Amino acid sequence: AQSVTQPDIHITVSEGASLELRCNYSYGATPYLFWYVQSPGQGLQLLLKYFSGDTLVQGIKGFEAEFKRSQSSFNLRKPSVHWSDAAEYFCAVGGTLDDKIIFGKGTRLHILP
Amino acid sequence: NAGVTQTPKFQVLKTGQSMTLQCAQDMNHNSMYWYRQDPGMGLRLIYYSASEGTTDKGEVPNGYNVSRLNKREFSLRLESAAPSQTSVYFCATSFRVTEAFFGQGTRLTVV
Secondary structure (H helix, E strand, O other): OOEEEOOOOEEEEEOOOOEEEOOEEEOOOOEEEEEEEEOOOOOEEEEEEEOOOOOEEEOHHHOEEEEEHHHOEEEEEEOOOOHHHOEEEEEEEEEOOOOOOEEOOOEEEEEEO | OOOEEEEOOEEEEOOOOOEEEEEEEOOOOOEEEEEEEEOOOEEEEEEEEOOOOOOEEOOOOOOOEEEEOOOOEEEEEEOOOOHHHOEEEEEEEEOOOOOOEEOOOEEEEEO
């Protein structure tokens, strides 16, 4: 069965510091991978997605993610965070096996001024 | 274009009451989903529908039923609400799993 693990429930970084949020997935075929962000009281916004090709994917708001098949990982990175990046981040997996999109439990990002 | 529209936005139910959450999309997507979001649990898939006339169980289907009325509409029914079903419910659609587009959510409280 497909699954997503986000090992960090909370992460705190200082404004201007770099960020990496971890995501590991399990999927029985080539995965489609996603990162979504949810600001407090808001809906979900797609940051980036990976289907195939270049394993380094660029997204909105200066985010990028790297697909590593050998590690079953799709980690999200940003070189310099801003206070407005404080939110909850969700990794998700889907693909060609069926029509499901499964989400991880999320990582809440806190930014120190 | 409205995208994905959920109704109602807020609802309070008493234990044992029933209700139906409505979802409609104008994106012409085949796939539709119902998720629930609880603190620390992320989004958990309740049911999904790959196309009109088909529905399948997700990760947490117990206590829920769904109907894919047509291509546009996918409803979620709670037959006998329980406090454990207090949650925020999101409807989503996608075209061949390429991206999930979400409604604004329904905040349900069961007392």
